[in-house]
Amino acid sequence: MVRLTIDLIAKSRNHFKKKRGLSFPDYLKTLTHLHFSSKNIEDIGDLSMCRNLTVLYLYDNQITHICNLGFASNLTHLYMQNNNITHLDNLTNLQKLSKLYLGGNRIVVVEGLEKLCELKELHLENQRLAPGEKLLFDPRTLLSLAESLCVLNISNNNIDDIRDLTVLKELQHFSAADNKLHNMEELEDEFSHWLQLLRMDLSGNPVCKKPKYRDRLITVCKSLEVLDGREINELTRQFLINWKASKEAKKKKNIKHMRTGPLIPYPLTSDFNMGQGPHPGHVHSHANVQRWKPQQSLRAPKLQIPVCGLLSHMAVSSPICSHVDA
Structure with missing residues (x-):
């Protein structure tokens, strides 16, 4: 050794x-x-x-x-x-x-x-x-x-x-x-x-x-x-x-869009209580709106309303719109 x-x-x-x-x-x-x-x-x-x-x-x-x-x-x-x-x-x-x-x-x-x-x-x-x-x-x-x-x-x-x-x-x-x-x-x-x-x-x-x-x-x-x-x-x-930065930014944008989705202003329903107060979407002053007391509560028939026509339909069917003074 x-x-x-x-x-x-x-x-x-x-x-x-x-x-x-x-x-x-x-x-x-x-x-x-x-x-x-x-x-x-x-x-x-x-x-x-x-x-x-x-x-x-x-x-x-x-x-x-x-x-x-x-x-x-x-x-x-x-x-x-x-x-x-x-x-x-x-x-x-x-x-x-x-x-x-x-x-x-x-x-x-x-x-x-x-x-x-x-x-x-x-x-x-x-x-x-x-x-x-x-x-x-x-x-x-x-x-x-x-x-x-x-x-x-x-x-x-x-x-x-x-x-x-x-x-x-x-x-x-x-x-x-x-x-x-x-x-x-x-x-x-x-x-x-x-x-x-x-x-x-x-x-x-x-x-x-x-x-x-x-x-x-x-x-x-x-x-x-x-x-x-x-x-x-x-x-x-x-x-x-x-x-890489551009790719990651695009990916984050797509993920955010998928999470949020399209916004719907009001919830859909097929039942409209005709005795309800003014719709939140309508603004009226006390001077131009008569106090209206429903004689009876009517339940409207169930309707199939597209999302895009929801607002216009509600405006027509609301009882407040028919009691506004000229």
Whole structure:
């Protein structure tokens, strides 16, 4: 088993030979970049003497878990893609970490990043998952990254739902290609929260085959510059936004018309009480109208009156109109 230790660094010509004027302990204190990619490393030993380490390259190895990095409080870049990592452990002391590369591992749940408040890039593409598994996110981790994360790559991880990612309001670059995203309406709602989004890649998802897929996302993501590798023309975006606004306005107008319908001034009835007082539709003064007392109440026969002729019929049949002084 190959283990990354101080002794392994001492044997590396790529490092110590560059600063021959320094003693080895002093050299380790000045070391900021450590390159040990593709060395068949399976474990990380004690590197605490490298207290000023800022960039660590450990990609393309056989590392199964992250350990012994608690000393690296100045670390800003960690490259550990294409290893055998299954869990995200022992990262709480890396509070200055800005970029974390973990693609091509065996991670199922993204967790344990609650202390990484300065993390701007998180790369998790191409996890080697068991059949039926998909990449999941701990809500606590997402919430802790909401104000800092700008770049997220989760391509090819069997993901069919990204609603939990809505809290990442500072995202500028988002890649979720070759997953199983299919619900267009959900995506429109989620992307409407990402006001800073500039580049997005959803190619290879079932949703890409939906009608007007590209047009609909362009109108929702108003800051988007590149979608699925293709630049967005600003004139095209403005046309689509105006078209959508016009379509929605027309739809609202039709719904309102259907709800209100044609107005009928008075309720229809086939029974007219001849002894009733003046109809509300007629206005008369006391001087011009004689007091009329019906001798008997007559019930008119039932009539079939069209709506359009209702007012004229009522005017003719009202007893008040026949008792007005000349």
